Amino acid sequence: MTTKWDLTFLYQGYNDPQIDKDLEKAEQLADELAIYREKIVSGDLSSKKLKKVFKQVENIRELTTRAGSYGYLLFAQETTNEHHKTLYGKIQQRITDISNKLIWAYLEISKMPEDVASGYLSSPDLGNYHHYIEVSRLNKPYLLSEPEEKILNMKNLVGANAWNNLYDEYTAAFQFEIKIKGEKKILSPGEMLPLFRDPNSSVREEVFKKYYQKYADNSIPITHCFNNIWKDHGQNIELRNYPDTMTIAHVRNQTEEAIVTTMMEVIRKNYDLVQDYYKAKAKLLGQGKKIMGSDLYAPIGKDIKYSWEEARSIVLEAYLEFDNDIGELAKGLFDRNLIDSEVRKTKMTGAFCSATTPNIDPVIHMSFNGTPDSVSTLAHEMGHGIHDLIAGRNQTILNYHPPLVVAETASVFGEQILIKKLLKTMKDDEAKLKLIASQLEDAIVTISRQTMYVFWEKECHELGARRNLSAQEMGELWDNFVSEAYGDAVNFLPEQTWNWSTIPHFILTRFYCYAYSFGMLFVLGLYQKYLEQGKSFIPKYKEILSAGGSQFPVNLASSVGLDITTPEFWQAGFDYLKKLLNEFQELVNKQD
Numbered sequence: 001m002t003t004k005w006d007l008t009f010l011y012q013g014y015n016d017p018q019i020d021k022d023l024e025k026a027e028q029l030a031d032e033l034a035i036y037r038e039k040i041v042s043g044d045l046s047s048k049k050l051k052k053v054f055k056q057v058e059n060i061r062e063l064t065t066r067a068g069s070y071g072y073l074l075f076a077q078e079t080t081n082e083h084h085k086t087l088y089g090k091i092q093q094r095i096t097d098i099s100n101k102l103i104w105a106y107l108e109i110s111k112m113p114e115d116v117a118s119g120y121l122s123s124p125d126l127g128n129y130h131h132y133i134e135v136s137r138l139n140k141p142y143l144l145s146e147p148e149e150k151i152l153n154m155k156n157l158v159g160a161n162a163w164n165n166l167y168d169e170y171t172a173a174f175q176f177e178i179k180i181k182g183e184k185k186i187l188s189p190g191e192m193l194p195l196f197r198d199p200n201s202s203v204r205e206e207v208f209k210k211y212y213q214k215y216a217d218n219s220i221p222i223t224h225c226f227n228n229i230w231k232d233h234g235q236n237i238e239l240r241n242y243p244d245t246m247t248i249a250h251v252r253n254q255t256e257e258a259i260v261t262t263m264m265e266v267i268r269k270n271y272d273l274v275q276d277y278y279k280a281k282a283k284l285l286g287q288g289k290k291i292m293g294s295d296l297y298a299p300i301g302k303d304i305k306y307s308w309e310e311a312r313s314i315v316l317e318a319y320l321e322f323d324n325d326i327g328e329l330a331k332g333l334f335d336r337n338l339i340d341s342e343v344r345k346t347k348m349t350g351a352f353c354s355a356t357t358p359n360i361d362p363v364i365h366m367s368f369n370g371t372p373d374s375v376s377t378l379a380h381e382m383g384h385g386i387h388d389l390i391a392g393r394n395q396t397i398l399n400y401h402p403p404l405v406v407a408e409t410a411s412v413f414g415e416q417i418l419i420k421k422l423l424k425t426m427k428d429d430e431a432k433l434k435l436i437a438s439q440l441e442d443a444i445v446t447i448s449r450q451t452m453y454v455f456w457e458k459e460c461h462e463l464g465a466r467r468n469l470s471a472q473e474m475g476e477l478w479d480n481f482v483s484e485a486y487g488d489a490v491n492f493l494p495e496q497t498w499n500w501s502t503i504p505h506f507i508l509t510r511f512y513c514y515a516y517s518f519g520m521l522f523v524l525g526l527y528q529k530y531l532e533q534g535k536s537f538i539p540k541y542k543e544i545l546s547a548g549g550s551q552f553p554v555n556l557a558s559s560v561g562l563d564i565t566t567p568e569f570w571q572a573g574f575d576y577l578k579k580l581l582n583e584f585q586e587l588v589n590k591q592d
């Protein structure tokens, strides 16, 4: 029997009067802070007082995130419930109002002159908040004057934002007419995507062709969206004096250009993993040396099913065998009813672990369906929960959430611990094949493919900053980067040259995709170190988790003796993946 979470440790229900009381209290605390306006930026506030301000901001966040996440969790558990929807909308509005009252403090911290900042940074009173101050100030060199920023903000609504909205709305309305087993169907984009993994190869081929052809048929508005994004970013670089096309992403990810360049080049050098994997998959599917472009995500191997009880005990055992303390934290998530695993019709799809504040337990939302992927999801989300609990022991709210590129540390690490355990106990070769394939495909899509996206995006930004690129030119560039990554392992369909135009990340956020590669390869690098060093690595690993969001990723790694500025660190992740690939190839050869 799957489980339902118990949220009464937050509030007693959607009509609990305490929700309003907490938000009122938060608002009152935010109003009280107004007396310090203009005193931070001028340096007139003593460090002791500034510490008080930070503490008060944390108290406010404690109240708003408790209410905010409760509203979200109720909505996620039953999306059609009108009471929940109303409550969630109301809470969101109030939180926005309260955060608006605090924006001045954030702006003053990011904009204070160097001498004021270094005064605060050298004060021991503010030790706990050093990192927060430093991160807030990363953007300072690229900020313009206040009136200029205002104009840019206003113009953005009809600029990049407008192009993004157009792209989203326009492509979301696409309808695909396809024929499945002789039957005509009209499908939405959301209904098309799962069919990329349909067990039937002719269905996959039809879906791939129709999907990309739709974007080709609409190339005029889509090409306009892309070209305006290239130009907008080009103007931004000029106006703000960014040293590199990708600086904006490095600031967001709290990382540096040299580290990302090193990582991306290591990924490029390891494209043979992609090619060798797909060659082996082609052989397995009986396609000779090349796999069809529409079969990249074809399901393989034998289906196995787990009961919830089996999943629970496998995942718990895996964590307990890894480390007793971590295993006990995982067990606590079950014991305190913090996991909602039941499949319900009105439940939000997908899985997440919601971590609110260091003082509040994380809770897990997922729909357990018994597949190995579902067991993996459980281990993944529990990893997030463990990360939150360990970080919560040492950090306060402003230091609690890890930056995006290292936010998946414990979740992906947890998945590897689970796989190791499953591979050790599995007797059935076909089940093993499926498990390893899903791991390798996940790594290829997350690491190699996302980085290939960024190589293409960078080239387009550099060429497209000053002149319009035609759809054909963007398609040719795309094909070049694709054939570099996939080599001669794949027979792509001609329609797949339009793949670039289907990826919303390019329009929404500049160079978003490398964060995926960074996040996963960082963890696989750590995991390889664990395989080399054994149990002696575990205290270092826990130190990384306990740092939460209190350090830059590079310092986080170096604090435990790992140097992410070197290619060797990133290569370690590939060494691990290549061992998995060897196992996969051996299993494929055995099938002959």
Ligand SMILES: [Zn+2]
Pocket (backbone or CB within 6 Å): 380, 384, 408, 411
């Ligand atoms: Zn995750």
